[in-house]
Amino acid sequence: MNAPMRFGLIGTGRIGQVHASSVARTEGAELTMVADVFVEGAKKTAEQYGGVATAEAMDCFDSSKVDAIIVASPTPTHLDLISAAIDANIPILCEKPIDLDIKRVDAMRDKAAKATIPIVLGFNRRFDPHFNSVHQRVQAGEIGKLEQLVLISRDPAPASKEYLAVSGGIYRDMTIHDFDMGRFFVPNIVSVTANGFNQFSSEIKDLGDYDATSVTLRGANDELVLITNSRHAIYGFDQRMEAFGDKGMLRVENLTNTNVRLYNESSAEVKEPYQNFFLERYMDSYLLELAEFMKKVRGEASNSPEFEDGRAALVLANAALESSQTGKTVSVSL
């Protein structure tokens, strides 16, 4: 009966494709505008998923054409596009990170706080059914008072040197997801202690970045959030979580594509390799992230992370970098 929610997509790279596909697969949603400075990418995406292709992002900020915007363009464009969405009064779902420069984020903070549109940040892992289930069960008190949250995130292999050079470093590019996940469970973080390591990649070292890290976040009620990251893992995408409380523990293990086990002369109960990378592991979370965003746009109850969550993750990333460089614990005030 109701008209579908019309989406404008800005950016048609790898993550842009994920969002375009999510919109196309979601009932009550349609892609009506697709923008990319690389207009061929926009055209190809529009052909596959629908919408009008354009090279100009600002073409999407037209409420006669779209009801909501998804931003999947490079990080330096995010804040300007959020600002344009506020001006055009069109709800926006913006990929993480919000920006690499906290000064720029803070300059926008007041405008975002006064905005009347939903400004949602793409921390999709909150919507992963496994992590989300842990969150719900922690909230329901199944493990009593949450004392410790352990997050292990290891990528299968480092991204290209070109990407790493502009990524903002491991904390703002990779650990940012874990900072948000930490805050999903323990919103009020008061300090950050981090160690950066150069264990295997001279390329990453040459960029002045780390290829592995451990971060300890302290919550206002003395909760411990422990994050371990590596830019490589020989056995695939390693994404695990433990939530530990005084009445028990909840744990999420890695996923394989099927539940098939191999038994032979040299081993038993052998699983296939883990799902290779985020597109496989988190595909469902992108769909659920979109559904939650649509709820927010419709004015329904919604748990979508917002501008302040995007800012908080960046504050934690900056604090972690500072801690790695100085060897000191850094206090934060979110």
Next chain:
Amino acid sequence: MSKVLNLKHDPAGRRRVPEKYTPISKTRVKKLLAQEWARFQSTTTNSATHNKRASKVLPLGVTSSFQHWNPYPISIVSAKGAYFKDVDGRKLLDLSMGFGAMMVGHLNKDVVKAVKKAMRSVGTLFVTPGPLATEAAERFQKRFDIDMLRFTNSGTESTMYAIRAARAATGKKAIIKIEGGYHGGYDPLQVSVKAPLEKIGSASAPKPYHPGAIEAGEVYVVSYNDTVRLEAIMKNHGKTIAAFMIEPIVENLSIILPDEGYLKAVRELCDKYKIALIFDEVKTGLTAGVAGAAIRVGVKPDLITLAKSIGGGLPLAAFGGKKEFMQPVVDGRMPHLGTYNGNPLVVAAAIAVDKIATPEALEKAEAINNATLDAIDKIIDEYALPAHTVGFGVKGAVIWSPTPVRNYRDFKATDFELAELSWLWGLNRGIITPPGLDEQWLVSFAHTQNDMNKLVRSFREFAKAIRG
């Protein structure tokens, strides 16, 4: 009270009261009101300047006193579809839509086309009969199932002439009106519009309140949904009463629905005491359904007044009804006059509106309205707000009372501070609902569900804010 609360409303309307609610902190409401008024003033500086200029020439700086509020209203430079642009350069979602006159949307392309065509090749005024006016009348005759009608330029003219037609047809002079009912500026109908509670006696026997500047004649007032008092008035004064003027669905006190069977009982009483029943459908009309409220509730009045929604935003109104009540216009007992009546521009617009206002178009807008009311009901439940929703046709309202409002006294007992804050909250977030707290929103043909989602989102933020 329990007996009253158990009363069912007419099934054509929609009302949902919450099962549970908790009060809102008065201190918090006052604090938010101060905060929101400060926000209003800091974001509407051009409207303030414009009001200063306008106030030098127009009393209150407005062209109708309804348009004014303190400290100053927002000034609009243009409107299209469902949106306004104000003098501060902001785009605002219009949910007032000219109190319903813009039901087809601002600058509706079919209306604009019809009026342009009339201007280009028909003319603006003949003061003679013409086929366009006849066609418009024939269309409304059929649509609203009325024997005869005449066009006027405003709701006030229509209600005035309807009263006169009733007087001429019955040979009586007095009228009965609903307490708190508004039917335009004609003197007898100005009685007990916004009457102060301390001057109007008890709810079961309201005293008519005559504002200073009017000369009303013999006017009786009765609470809406009260047939007991109505019959008593008719029994005691029926010999002098010409007409009972009533909005079938009261839309000048937010939205008040008739109790189930109320309007049928009113019809029977009017028949019994030979009093003309006039349905004022200036505000309901097409917004209430494809053939207006009367047909939707299944009660036929003797006379009906129409305006707003039938004219596509142009100054068109009408009154009409059963043959015997329009006969005084035919035989000259009640001349109906007016230079601009049924001029080619307004009737061209009316014909366009009649073509656009299909059952499908109205059903679609009503479905959007119902989905919006459903979404707001969920928020009311979620935040246990002392409020409820009412809807009729394409109109809807949140009423800041946890119990149903059935008449003026109930309406006066609703929380006006919360209503003001809720209205101002939307206004500061780009959503314009009518300036009076006694109005409702309208889903026009230009509004989409996505437009209405803005209202729902704003309401959710508002609920969160008042809960703290």
